[in-house]
Amino acid sequence: MNKPAPLSQRQYEYMQRCMISWFNVAEGGKRGGKNVLATLIFCSLLETHKNKIHLVGGVSNATAKLNILDCDGYGLLNYFEGRCREGKYKDRDCVYVQTKTGEKVVLVSGGGKDGDEKLIKGNTYGMAYITEANECHQKFLKEVFDRTLSSSDRKIFHDLNPKEEEHWYYTEILKFHEEQQDKNPNYGYNYGHFTLVDNMSMTDEQIRKVLSTYQKGTVWYRRDIKGERAVAEGIIFRKFAENNEPYLYDEDTDPLFERDIKGKLLHRPSKITMGIDFGGNGSMTTFVLKLYFHGYHDLRTAEETNLELSPDIDAEAICSKFIEFFKYCQEKYGFIEWVFPDSASTTMINSLRSAARKAGLPYRNIKGCRKNEVSDRPRTYDMLMNTGRWKINRNCTKLRSAIGKLKWDPDHPGIPEDKNIGNCNDWWDAENYTILDFIEYVDLDRR
Template identity: 60%
Template sequence: MNIPAPFSQNQMRFFWNCFDHWFNVAEGSKRGGKNVLITMAYCTILEKHPSRIHLIAGVSTATARLNILDCDGFGLKNYFEGRCREGTYQNRDCLYIQTATGEKVVLVSGGGKAGDEKLIKGNTYGTAYITEANECSETFIKEVFDRTLSSPDRKVFHDLNPKAEGHWYYKTVLDFHEAKQRENPAYGLNYGHFTIADNMSISDDRLRAVLATYDRKSIWYARDILGQRRAAEGLIYDMFDRGRNVFKLGEEPIGLRSVAVRWIGVDYGTRNDTVLLEAYDDGNILWITREYRWTSRRERKQKTDEEYADDFMAFMGESYCATIIDPSAASFIEALRRRGVYVMEADNDVLNGIRRVSTLMSRCLLKICSDCKGTIDELESYHWDDKAALVGIEKPIKEDDHGCDVVRYLCNTAIPHWRYGE
């Protein structure tokens, strides 16, 4: 059995409070040890809990498995090693566990989509652990509360990374229970806030290396490192600097094209722009050297997939390279594959992609040729959607963002995530 690193004093306080509080919420920065902390408390409670049926969940069953069953080698399967087996119960995935108080059945469920609450009806759960709870649907969270009401020892666990202050989870879940706790100190809410400094498995040298990958003035530092609830607002790439992030053709390192890995990123549009960007990764800096852009509305001509494929082949030239494309452009992807182009579907995680682009920009590890005028103009005007932020939803304004999307595809897909300190 793997043994986790010692807990910090902050984590120990939360751990012991779990045994006499019914609702336990761990919020804070990434790599703050929240999953391991709750999993240890959850397993200890499960060992002697009187109920047989229990629940673990996440935005998807895969998330629940990764964060709770596996949990970097410290999950339920590790804690109950030799006493558990995976199977099904009522046609649902589960983990059967032999404990000191008999066999337990821990159902595994996704809760990210509307309608997922139907998957957990029909049972009363003794305990429930929902990972990344503020990524799940509001109706699913409510159903879990309802399904644990009659437990003889009710225990509900949530872990979450911070969102904007206006996110529905804070308004409808946490604020409500915090008010109840203030009214009655014996109500049973155990809240803990954790940062990466609470994770005792990270050495001081490793922590310094991780901190060096962040711009300390950015929203990502506030959230990922300090664990603060911060709204994404205003200009997205406020760290973009033409003096630091833009180069003129010929200023790139001599021999770059012969030693670096070449990519072409694509954002495919029908009525909107189609943008191609050529990029070279030298293992340290991502150099974006050329841009192709076709604006159907301005040109008053919509090109077919085959015409765009012709343009792509001309842009790529005789030296073939891997291509990263928006995964929704299925017909264009097929047109390129018929021509022998190696296509990778882009990682389209918008928020993580924006964070990674911001990281490279702030560290001067993303440089764009001044000839890529359309993309540079878009990066300088790319804004968060203020109206969406009012209801706790974070997304960019979908307008004049095609070059921004390609840059995000390249940084999110072509650059190994370890280079971001992840």
């Protein structure tokens, strides 16, 4: 069994309050030890709880398993090592646990979508631990509250990373319980705030390494490091907008672009991808080429091109420009492994495949890009710029201009504004499409 690091004073005090509180919320920055702490408390109480059935959940089933059952080697499976087994309970994923007071069943459920609340109906849960609670659906969280009402010792645990102050989780859930706690000190609401300095397993060197991936003053620094409920506002990449020189490269001076006497790259890219955002109705069709060096560590946006604005999508013109751009890029840089157009337009994707096949070019590697949370994309690029892992060819003037103009949406905090001024969103989308299918590897590779 792996033993977690000692608790910080704040973690210890929070743990003590959990013993007498029914609703326990651990919020704060990344790497603050919230999962390990909440899992430790949940497991210790499970040992003697009188109820047989309990629940762990997250935005998805996989998230619940990763954050609670595994939890970097300190999860429920580790705590009950030799006394538990994964299985099914009424066709639902679960863990059977042998405790000091008999066998317990811990159901595992996803709760990120409307309708997921149906997955947890029919049972009374003694305790429930929901990770990344503010990413889950309101109906799911409400059902969790309802399904624990008749518990012999009601305990609900939430952990979460901060959102903007007006997020529904704060206004529709926490605000009520905070008010009740203020009216009655014995109400049973327990709140703890933690940052990476509370994580006693991290060395000073590890903390410095994490801090180096963030730019001070950004919304991500305030949320992930300081654990604040920060609102995103104004220009997204302000440092880039003020001076993008540190984020540019020239092929003549960048050592990654050394060529032999035949003009071939000496340093072969690990991967080459192309992103395409389709235009029409005031939008511009944009093409962006991305080179990956040293796995996912050094990224270079090498080329850009576009079609002029048109009121409708001109399939023939788009296919013609695609073939021209593809041939040019492949001749200059090497085999293009994937082409990722906007997945929303299956008709245009099929047209590109047909055009590529007729031109004798690879066509099976043309597929709609995978989608992810729009709010996650700026954070990834901020990390890449701050660590020097992503640079743009100086000649990509339109993409450079677009990234410098990108603003936060004042009505939807955390995502870029979609006014598309100067077609900045068209270029931003094409750039994102080059990376979305591999974004988890890019985020993990922070050497």
